[in-house]
Amino acid sequence: MSIIFDFDYTNTTNYGTAQNQYCASCNAIKTWELIKKSKYFTLFSIPILPQSTKYWHQCTECKQGDFLSKKEFDAHKNIADINTDFANGTISLDEKEAQLNAAFLALEKMNAEKKEQALSESYKWLSIVALKTDAELLAVLEKQNDYQLDFIIAVEVEVTKRRLNK
Ligand SMILES: [Zn+2]
Numbered sequence: 344m345s346i347i348f349d350f351d352y353t354n355t356t357n358y359g360t361a362q363n364q365y366c367a368s369c370n371a372i373k374t375w376e377l378i379k380k381s382k383y384f385t386l387f388s389i390p391i392l393p394q395s396t397k398y399w400h401q402c403t404e405c406k407q408g409d410f411l412s413k414k415e416f417d418a419h420k421n422i423a424d425i426n427t428d429f430a431n432g433t434i435s436l437d438e439k440e441a442q443l444n445a446a447f448l449a450l451e452k453m454n455a456e457k458k459e460q461a462l463s464e465s466y467k468w469l470s471i472v473a474l475k476t477d478a479e480l481l482a483v484l485e486k487q488n489d490y491q492l493d494f495i496i497a498v499e500v501e502v503t504k505r506r507l508n509k
Pocket residue numbers: 366367368369370373402403404405406407
């Protein structure tokens with residue numbers, strides 16, 4: 344008898360819609376949904392142990408999205424849960440509004456921290472983006488979703504600098 348381990352099994356859980364936000368590929372404000380993908384060790388095709396978990400949120404319309412940290416995922420999931428509780432009649436409208444206010448405040452604070460972090464990390468890219476042509480920089484700005492925020496900030500700084508020097 345041979346024991347067959349396999350790593351490919353992926354379990355996808357959709358936690359429903361959380362918030363409305365801008366989608367660059369639709370170029371409009373859209374509803375975003377939360378998804379958790381877990382990879383498992385499998386034994387005879389039966390998932391045994393979670394191997395790795397990825398957190399993702401995506402536009403419900405075009406399915407474009409990006410990865411979230413566990414902390415970001417939890418903040419978004421909190422909002423999705425409040426919406427679900429209200430839809431199920433577990434909480435009143437007043438409770439929903441109070442809970443959503445607190446949840447959105449926490450999310451805003453986290454996003455501000457993330458931006459501050461990216462801003463401080465953008466400095467390491469400044470000497471690199473200075474060597475790029477105007478066309479290369481514009482190409483990056485047109486495909487912002489493909490790059491990290493700290494890199495985008497450095498490109499924006501360089502583009503602004505060139506515009507002012509003309
Ligand atoms: Zn979209």
